[in-house]
Amino acid sequence: MSMKDLNYYKSLDYNIIIEKKKEKEEIWYIAYTNEFGKYACYGQGDTAQEAIESFYEERDIFVEYLFKEGANIPEPTTTESEKFSGVFNVRTSSIIHAKLVQQSKDMDISLNLYLNQILSGAVERRKDEIQIMNKLSELCAQLEKHHFEVTKQLNYQKSKLAAEKTWSADYQGPYLKTA
Template structure:
């Protein structure tokens, strides 16, 4: 694609894998859409339904891609990883002391060293996934409350009193 100009239409045509999460809070639930390659702090969409969240994400993506292109900010392209690229085998170099401790713990747990190390890696990556999901949920909740707050200010500035600010809403004539 080196001879194709990477303009707004090029980036909008890229096929990013979407991550769709249902976020539930005491205020109700909504859907959040992000993608692995683009920062979820800026590139996200929300909606009461999945379709609305995807539309919101696409609108945000268009605005931010345009902003990035105008300022020369790099836009990450989709990354594809095929499971067939991974054999399930890799070499890890470690200190003899750690190797000894791992073997002892594996024996104590009546596991092979490979099984034990695999279980430790699985637990660690699962914990990382949980922390990332928690971070995403907190970001989404923050953005939702920020949007609600900004809407309430906008409503107030237009001359209608906002219930969010503890005042009755008055219909504008």
């Protein structure tokens, strides 16, 4: 088993994830890698570039610490797309196959290119659907919060009005006495 030195680990090329953060009027960016974890080792800056530069500094400090402690230093993982060749077989009915061939001929492109366009569009639509669903969930949560606040205010106003309408029971004037 070969011992890898500190420079080896510092030179590893990790996929960096950049997130834009916003709180009130303040905006900043964080940069991290999945191998180290979002909160174990990250960089922060006013711009994405500053966050990346900060990450590299923090990564070196973090790797040095792990190396000195003899702890496991995670190496970059391969991306999912590197695991696939881009070639696969699809079984379909002869009718669908014929229709796809005819449509690709009508467009004057190969069946392979046509299927790539169809699949590409479906993948992009799915990403859009996920974004829309996330936004809808966020809006529903805001609506529920607003509904809760309005209901709370209405209940408070209702209790105040009910308290004001009991004035006749407290009033002992001569005009309200019954014989």
